[in-house]
Amino acid sequence: xxxxxxxxxxxxxxxVAERVIDSKDFLTEVDSRIGxxxxxxxxxxxxxxxxxxxxxxxxxxxxxxxxxEMGRTMLMTMGxxxxxxxxxxxxxxxxxxxxxxxxxxxxxxxxxxxxxxxxKERGQAQPGDKTMVDAMQPAVEAMLACGGSxxxxxxxxxxxxxxxxMEATRDYQAKFGRAKSLMGRELGCQDAGATxxxxxxxxxxxxxxxx
Amino acid sequence: xxxxxxxxxxxxxxxxxxxxxxxxxxxxxxxxDVSGLRVxxxxxxxxxxxxxxxxxxxxxxxxxxxxxxxxxxxxxVFTSPDPGTIFKTAASVQRGRGILFVYGNYAGDNMNFDIAxxxxxxxxxxxxxxxxxxDIASAPKERDTDRRGIAGSVFVIKIAGGATASGLNLEExxxxxxxxxxxxxxxxxxxxxxxxxxxxxxIFELADDEMEYGVGIxxxxxxxxxxxxxxxxxxxxxxxxxxxxxxxQGGDTVCTxxxxxGAAPLTELYIMNRRLEQLxxxxxxxxxDMEVGTLITSMEMAGASITxxxxxxxxxxxxxxxxRSPHYSK
Numbered sequence: 214x215x216x217x218x219x220x221x222x223x224x225x226x227x228x229v230a231e232r233v234i235d236s237k238d239f240l241t242e243v244d245s246r247i248g249x250x251x252x253x254x255x256x257x258x259x260x261x262x263x264x265x266x267x268x269x270x271x272x273x274x275x276x277x278x279x280x281x282e283m284g285r286t287m288l289m290t291m292g293x294x295x296x297x298x299x300x301x302x303x304x305x306x307x308x309x310x311x312x313x314x315x316x317x318x319x320x321x322x323x324x325x326x327x328x329x330x331x332x333k334e335r336g337q338a339q340p341g342d343k344t345m346v347d348a349m350q351p352a353v354e355a356m357l358a359c360g361g362s363x364x365x366x367x368x369x370x371x372x373x374x375x376x377x378x379m380e381a382t383r384d385y386q387a388k389f390g391r392a393k394s395l396m397g398r399e400l401g402c403q404d405a406g407a408t409x410x411x412x413x414x415x416x417x418x419x420x421x422x423x424x
Numbered sequence: 425x426x427x428x429x430x431x432x433x434x435x436x437x438x439x440x441x442x443x444x445x446x447x448x449x450x451x452x453x454x455x456x457d458v459s460g461l462r463v464x465x466x467x468x469x470x471x472x473x474x475x476x477x478x479x480x481x482x483x484x485x486x487x488x489x490x491x492x493x494x495x496x497x498x499x500x501v502f503t504s505p506d507p508g509t510i511f512k513t514a515a516s517v518q519r520g521r522g523i524l525f526v527y528g529n530y531a532g533d534n535m536n537f538d539i540a541x542x543x544x545x546x547x548x549x550x551x552x553x554x555x556x557x558x559d560i561a562s563a564p565k566e567r568d569t570d571r572r573g574i575a576g577s578v579f580v581i582k583i584a585g586g587a588t589a590s591g592l593n594l595e596e597x598x599x600x601x602x603x604x605x606x607x608x609x610x611x612x613x614x615x616x617x618x619x620x621x622x623x624x625x626x627i628f629e630l631a632d633d634e635m636e637y638g639v640g641i642x643x644x645x646x647x648x649x650x651x652x653x654x655x656x657x658x659x660x661x662x663x664x665x666x667x668x669x670x671x672x673q674g675g676d677t678v679c680t681x682x683x684x685x686g687a688a689p690l691t692e693l694y695i696m697n698r699r700l701e702q703l704x705x706x707x708x709x710x711x712x713d714m715e716v717g718t719l720i721t722s723m724e725m726a727g728a729s730i731t732x733x734x735x736x737x738x739x740x741x742x743x744x745x746x747x748r749s750p751h752y753s754k
Contacts, residue, residue, distance in 0.1 A: 241623065250627045251502050251620060258500075288539075292477075293503040294532035297539065335535055388570075389531050 214364050214421050216315040219273030225420040226279050226303070227267050230260040232416040233409065240412075244405035247387070252295060252405040259291035259299060275312035280304065280324060294389075295406065298332055298345060302413070305331035318367050322356035325371075329353045336389065343385035343399065345406030348378040352414050368418030375414045379407040426619035426626055426724070433622025437478045437500055444486060448750050452488065455495065459505065460513030461485050462495035470588040470597050471495065471517040474526050474581055475510060476533050477502040479620075480641055482751035483577055483720040484527070489749030492585040493526070501620050501723070502642040504532035510540035515549065522550040522594030524601060526584050528573025528641075529555040552598040556580050558610040558731065560669040561638025561647050574641050575683040575720045575731045576608035578752070579743070586742030604739055609670040611662045612729025614639040614646065614685060618722045637661075641685070641722040655692070659699040662730045667707070672734050674708030679743060681731040684718035688728050693717070696728055712740060719752055 217225065233240075233256050240253030266286040273279055284304025288296055306327025313320065329349050338344040351374035359367040382404040430436055437459060444461070445452060453464045460475075474484045475497030484496045497513040499505035505513075514523045523544060527533050534555065541551040557569055558576025583604035587597040614636045617626035630636060630649070635658075638647035653661075672678060682697045684690070697716045704711050712735055735743060747754050 245625070245627055250623060251500075254500075254620065254623070255503055288506070289508045290506055291503075292499040292506040292509070292532070292536060294530075294535055296504075296506055297532070297535040335538075336531070 214424050215362050216317040217276065217364065217421070218315060219276050219278065221424070222276045222316050223267055223270060223273045223279040225417055226283050227264060228420040229413055229416040230264040230267070230283075232419075233257070233260045233412055236412050240405055240408060243403060243408050246402040247399040248405060251293065252409070255291055255293045255295045256299065256409055259287040259296060262286050262290045274314065276314065276316040276320070277307040277310045277312065277324070280307035294336070298336055298406065299409065301332050301335060302328050302349070302410075304328075316364075318356075318359060318362055318364055321364065322353070322359070322367070325349075325353050325356060338389050341385055342388040343382050343404050344389050345404065345410045347382045347385065347404065348375040348407035348410035351375060351378040352410065365418060365421040368414060368421055372411060372414040372418050375407075375411040379403055379411045382407045425624050428621055428724070430621055436621040437498060440478070440481070441485065441498070444750075455513045455516045458509040458512045459498045460495060460509060460516070461488060461498070462513065462517050463488055466494060466517050466519060467589070468519050468521070469591065470521045470594045471514070471519065471523050472526060472581065472584045472588050473497070473510075473514045473517065473523050474577075475499070475505055475513065475537070476527050476530070477504055477642070479723050480720050482749070483581075486751050487581055487749055489747065491582075491589045491745050491747035492749050492752070493581055504530065504536045507536050507539035507543060510537055511543045514540065514544060514551070515547070518549050522552065524584055524588060524594060524597050525551060525553040526577070526581050526601060527555060528577055529557040529569070530572055550594055552594055554580065554584070554598065554601045554605050556605055556608070558605075558608045559612075559638070559640060560609050560666060561611050562640065565669055572640050574610050574612060575681055575729045576605075576610045576733070578681055578683070578715070578719050579608050579679065579731065579733045580604045582747060582754075583739060583742045585747060586745040589745065590742070600738065600742060604733065607734040607739065608731060609666045609672075610729050610731040611665055612639050612683075612685065612727060613637055613658055613662065614722075614725050614727035615652070616687065616724075616726040618686065618725035620723075635727070639685075639722070639725070639727065641720060655695045656699045659696050659730065660703065663700060663703050666730060666732050670732065670734065672709060672732060675710070677710040677712050677735045677740070678704070678732045679713040679715070679735060680704070680711060681715040681719070683720055683729050683731065685725040685727045685729065686718065686721035687724050687726040688718065690716070690718075693728055696730070700730060713743070717752070
């Protein structure tokens, strides 16, 4: 699959929302080891709100619109650090873009690259700080380096890079979020936000491959 | 599943707010459309707006009233409110003299309140922010702005309420409130974990003979687990860590708070307070006032924290102003 139209982008994001909602208990368990266990709850709530927004959108002609609406809804209704960060993951790189009828590899890579820059600016996190950036940065780098024109292939590479980044967070000491106060006790546990990033990229890839 | 008195978990926060207003609706009102509470009678002054996740009551939602906060934005349990909720809550009490935000220093609160502050500035409403970071166990002293906010918020909100009620403008209110923040130090211990409504397990669990040092107020694990000690040894440990970190010494004047984390009986808090007073007296530290109570909680967590705020004459004057709210008055 080389490109998606607006309706397919909307369906892809609805699929992502379903997969994250399904992962609530898993995310909660990952977060309970070192955080306060609310990551899965917040993501479920945000994705339910986003799903409602997407379903109410009507015919989609601009491929950036579903990303922007999904992110904006999460940002304005979720609360928590996750609301801002994961809202920005979808809306940050889509905001202010010239409307387009099709989403292809360069556009999706550019969108996620723009989102990553805004996440780092808002959250002040860098790679190695044991946050979602540790999964998102390698995923974005994989997308930019991909060079191919098959969306499913690019998203598969992004998901694989996100997974490696997520697994590497086990070795990092936390500098943000509530785990930063554990003085090293968080070592050995992976970051819940990084886990969500992996689930999101994997789900996008699964949807595109199913077409 | 940990037991709680509740109906549907998703209704936990707003049903509690409805019950609060049923009891205190003569003086408080819900902010339109959002999960925020405000005073009914808004004064012509710089507004103090607080907020954070729910589950810490009486703070933040019930800490509004005369010479305290004017409004509070409430998130879900242990989750920062979203920017829209904060914006509407703050806008509902602003009277053209600016908004002073006071809240605990957490990544989620910082980002959501910052976005709300940007939205307010765009609407022409000035804001200043004081983030409370009093938990000395949560980061080393050289990174004190990385520390999280716990029971010290009680005193910082009280000073902010006093300063703004005295007619100080936004800049001056901010200066005084930030000074309070820079002079408040806390540390706590837990005897049990706590849980989020609807979740299957507590966030952490402790054996019958264990306690956890340096816990926060979100059920998150602390910095060190230890065998349960007698009350006096717990107090000695917490107080000595606070004195060492703060540099508070003989001749200084402090106010103190022994705060229950939710399930601690008042008697246990007074047992701790008895030792705290002895210890401060032995060191020649002048105790201006001692507060003992359950003011900032972590749901049903057992355990307590100790807070010291070093007072100069300016902070003491604002601290001594009477204040009134349903669960904290002076």
